[in-house]
Amino acid sequence: MSDLNAFREETRAWLEDNCPASMRTPTPENEVVWGGRKQEWVNPDSKVWMERMAERGWTVPQWPTEYGGGGLSIDQDKILQEELRRINARSPLQSFGIWMLGPALLEFASEEQKRHYLPQITRGEIRWCQGYSEPNYGSDLAGLQTRAEDKGDHYLVNGAKIWTSYADQADWIFCLVRTDTDAPKHEGISFLLFDMDSPGVTTSPIELISGASPFCQTFFDNVEVPRGQLVGEINKGWTIAKRLLQHERQMVSGIGGNSALGGSGTKLEDMAKHYVGEADGLIADAAVRSDVCEHRMNDRAFQLTMSRATDEAKAGRPDGNLASVFKYYGTEQNKRKYERLLEIMGTQAVGWDGVTFSEKEIGTTRQWLRSKANSIEGGTSEVQLNVVAKRVLGLPD
Ligand SMILES: Cc1cc2nc3c(=O)[nH]c(=O)nc-3n(C[C@H](O)[C@H](O)[C@H](O)COP(=O)(O)OP(=O)(O)OC[C@H]3O[C@@H](n4cnc5c(N)ncnc54)[C@H](O)[C@@H]3O)c2cc1C
Numbered sequence: 001m002s003d004l005n006a007f008r009e010e011t012r013a014w015l016e017d018n019c020p021a022s023m024r025t026p027t028p029e030n031e032v033v034w035g036g037r038k039q040e041w042v043n044p045d046s047k048v049w050m051e052r053m054a055e056r057g058w059t060v061p062q063w064p065t066e067y068g069g070g071g072l073s074i075d076q077d078k079i080l081q082e083e084l085r086r087i088n089a090r091s092p093l094q095s096f097g098i099w100m101l102g103p104a105l106l107e108f109a110s111e112e113q114k115r116h117y118l119p120q121i122t123r124g125e126i127r128w129c130q131g132y133s134e135p136n137y138g139s140d141l142a143g144l145q146t147r148a149e150d151k152g153d154h155y156l157v158n159g160a161k162i163w164t165s166y167a168d169q170a171d172w173i174f175c176l177v178r179t180d181t182d183a184p185k186h187e188g189i190s191f192l193l194f195d196m197d198s199p200g201v202t203t204s205p206i207e208l209i210s211g212a213s214p215f216c217q218t219f220f221d222n223v224e225v226p227r228g229q230l231v232g233e234i235n236k237g238w239t240i241a242k243r244l245l246q247h248e249r250q251m252v253s254g255i256g257g258n259s260a261l262g263g264s265g266t267k268l269e270d271m272a273k274h275y276v277g278e279a280d281g282l283i284a285d286a287a288v289r290s291d292v293c294e295h296r297m298n299d300r301a302f303q304l305t306m307s308r309a310t311d312e313a314k315a316g317r318p319d320g321n322l323a324s325v326f327k328y329y330g331t332e333q334n335k336r337k338y339e340r341l342l343e344i345m346g347t348q349a350v351g352w353d354g355v356t357f358s359e360k361e362i363g364t365t366r367q368w369l370r371s372k373a374n375s376i377e378g379g380t381s382e383v384q385l386n387v388v389a390k391r392v393l394g395l396p397d
Contacts, residue, residue, distance in 0.1 A: 020045040036127025053092040068122030097121035131175035148177035157223040167216035191237035249323040253330030328384035331374035338368040
């Protein structure tokens, strides 16, 4: 315990000295740091904060120090997160590299690849996108058709991906390709990494109902990918792909079980008091109060179940398939949160633009629409239920 207490003191002092004051406020949309070659530093403190955290290995606290991580234990990381929350520190770096690709590389990449790619991820130098889904091959991902032909020193990639989040802003892609067209579908897939600036790569943004265009269709036309950028063995990419999806599902499930809204930190109960009214410190309407209580109790139960799973993993009993349980529940819970919120806000929840609605209200309506995608991205709710039925409950096909 005393070691952990000393670590907390040291951490608190370091954060006090190194976290700029403007990094202790909620993050406006245009100041989120995704890193990479196209990052624009709207607030110069964001750069200072990311670089200081990266230098200490704390953009990825638990990764080994030789790959740019902090080498912290789970308990030390918990303390670091508590201390960051205590001062309302912003996340220094958002990154598919940190959440999805990095953990897969730690498990499957060669030593040379780890030393090359992982430190770039920890320092936010390269922004990654995920080239999995294709038209007709989303849930049935293993049927993917993008081809990579072996040309000796390189693979020649041809095909198209869809729903590639931020492909137009990413520097590199981790991409599933078919390298054997005769083998059963799961056994002819490989996992490639390549630069989005490679000749033959083009992206075309897709506009969404919310007005934003974070997705692209991504085309590959005779893209040459050096042989050394294959991760793992040829035709064995499906194993890597599945493990990466578990990390993705873990990440997406984290958005559930939290009654705070978006980046604002406002709680559901505060919104209810504001829109429905407050009586003696309680939400005035008994039915709304009961709904909010039920939601909060489910949040709490979900958080406790997730932390139990973390403790079990720490005790040497990890179960990757639980990611599907959490992905399913967390994303459905987040959707329910926004549905409840819309009921609470009443007519103030239907704003799109204009002066009748505040910026925050318009933002909430857009977030409600965005939340609908949570149970699709990273594999749909139905697909998670299939995984739970087969791999967790052991039910027959
Ligand atoms: C916000 C967001 C971000 C995304 N980002 C990326 C990205 O960066 N990279 C990427 O590669 N992809 C990305 N995707 C794509 C995502 O992975 C797919 O949308 C998802 O896997 C579903 O595939 P689909 O859209 O083709 O739907 P389909 O597979 O066509 O599914 C249609 C419907 O049929 C149901 N269904 C399908 N098969 C079954 C089955 N066996 N049993 C029961 N029901 C079934 C589904 O649940 C769904 O309701 C993103 C999607 C979203 C919404």
